[in-house]
Amino acid sequence: MLKYSSCVKGVMRSLFLLLILFNSFMLYAATPKEEFSKAKNYFNFGNYDKTISILQKNIMKLDNREDKIEALKLLGASLFFKNKKEEAKKQFRELLGIYDKAVLDSLIYPPPLITFFNKIKKEFITKNNMMKDIIQKDKKKKEEAKKQIVIKEIKFKEIHEIKTTVIKNPYFTSVIPFGYAQYRNNQKGKAYMFLTAESILLTSNIVSYLLTYNLKDKNGYYTGSNKTKAEVYNAITKYTFIAFVSFVAYGAIDGMINYKPIFETNITKIKNKPVKISFLNGGFISFKYDF
Numbered sequence: 001m002l003k004y005s006s007c008v009k010g011v012m013r014s015l016f017l018l019l020i021l022f023n024s025f026m027l028y029a030a031t032p033k034e035e036f037s038k039a040k041n042y043f044n045f046g047n048y049d050k051t052i053s054i055l056q057k058n059i060m061k062l063d064n065r066e067d068k069i070e071a072l073k074l075l076g077a078s079l080f081f082k083n084k085k086e087e088a089k090k091q092f093r094e095l096l097g098i099y100d101k102a103v104l105d106s107l108i109y110p111p112p113l114i115t116f117f118n119k120i121k122k123e124f125i126t127k128n129n130m131m132k133d134i135i136q137k138d139k140k141k142k143e144e145a146k147k148q149i150v151i152k153e154i155k156f157k158e159i160h161e162i163k164t165t166v167i168k169n170p171y172f173t174s175v176i177p178f179g180y181a182q183y184r185n186n187q188k189g190k191a192y193m194f195l196t197a198e199s200i201l202l203t204s205n206i207v208s209y210l211l212t213y214n215l216k217d218k219n220g221y222y223t224g225s226n227k228t229k230a231e232v233y234n235a236i237t238k239y240t241f242i243a244f245v246s247f248v249a250y251g252a253i254d255g256m257i258n259y260k261p262i263f264e265t266n267i268t269k270i271k272n273k274p275v276k277i278s279f280l281n282g283g284f285i286s287f288k289y290d291f
Contacts, residue, residue: 032061036071048078069099077104080113089120096124162268169262174255177248181255186262194251198244205240208233 030038035058042050055075062068072095079088095102102121104114169184176184178198179191212233215226222230 032058032063033067036062036067039071039074043074043078048081051075051078052082065098069095069102072098073102073104073109076117077109077113080116085116088116092117092120093124096121100125100128164266164268165263166266167261167263169259171256171259171261174259175252176255177251179251181251182258184262185255185258185260187258190254194247198247198251201240201244201247205237205244208236208240212237 035054039051039054039058042048042054051074055071055078059068059071059075062071072091076088076091076095079085079091100121104117106114109117173184174181177194179194182188182194183191212230215222215230215233217223217226
């Protein structure tokens with residue numbers, strides 16, 4: 001039992017010591033800024049392998065933009081000196097992506113490296129300008145597309161016909177004389193009879209009245225044989241008037257008794273044209289009724 005207790009204590013002591021060592025390591029671990037300073041020293045002494053190793057691990061951890069630009073210059077230059085030109089290109093392109101006006105100081109970097117960098121920079125700027133032109137053209141196209149008016153037609157259901165029913169022979173036509181009421185009631189035989197009888201009676205009444213009136217002398221009296229003629233014409237005028245009024249009354253009563261409404265259906269065709277709606281992509285809408 002004592003032996004087991006001693007083993008446990010030994011393990012716990014070892015873990016405690018490891019924990020102390022780990023904390024000490026964390027406390028004294030170098031920051032990205034300190035690692036960057038080390039890389040600059042290694043670069044100045046020509047130790048490009050160490051420079052590459054440190055910067056590849058710490059560039060993305062650098063918070064300061066200027067430090068990151070300088071670190072990419074050093075990494076690209078170190079890769080160039082190690083004859084890793086494709087990797088150097090990649091780092092220089094990343095540098096230009098952050099700051100496209102970057103230059104290599106001729107007092108620090110040799111001419112071959114500066115020539116190499118300037119060539120990459122020229123290609124980068126050319127491609128970048130091409131991309132900007134494409135984006136600008138695409139933007140202009142979108143703006144022009146927004147200005148274009150789009151016209152759409154909405155076709156409503158076409159109404160082919162509207163039916164309206166009317167009375168062809170209104171009730172008041174039953175009292176119209178001269179056989180009109182009978183004609184509208186579809187009694188054409190009676191209509192012609194009333195038309196003939198009433199026309200003859202009315203004509204006779206007017207003629208006899210005029211003849212009677214013309215028989216008067218200058219003083220407005222009937223004398224001699226004119227008096228006898230006047231009495232005859234006057235009687236004709238009276239009886240023809242009575243007969244005419246009787247026929248008119250009989251025709252009206254007959255028309256009302258035999259009245260049968262006749263319905264007529266009228267069909268009106270209507271065709272609706274489409275409504276044109278014009279709108280801009282910006283949201284402005286206008287309506288045009290194409291009638």
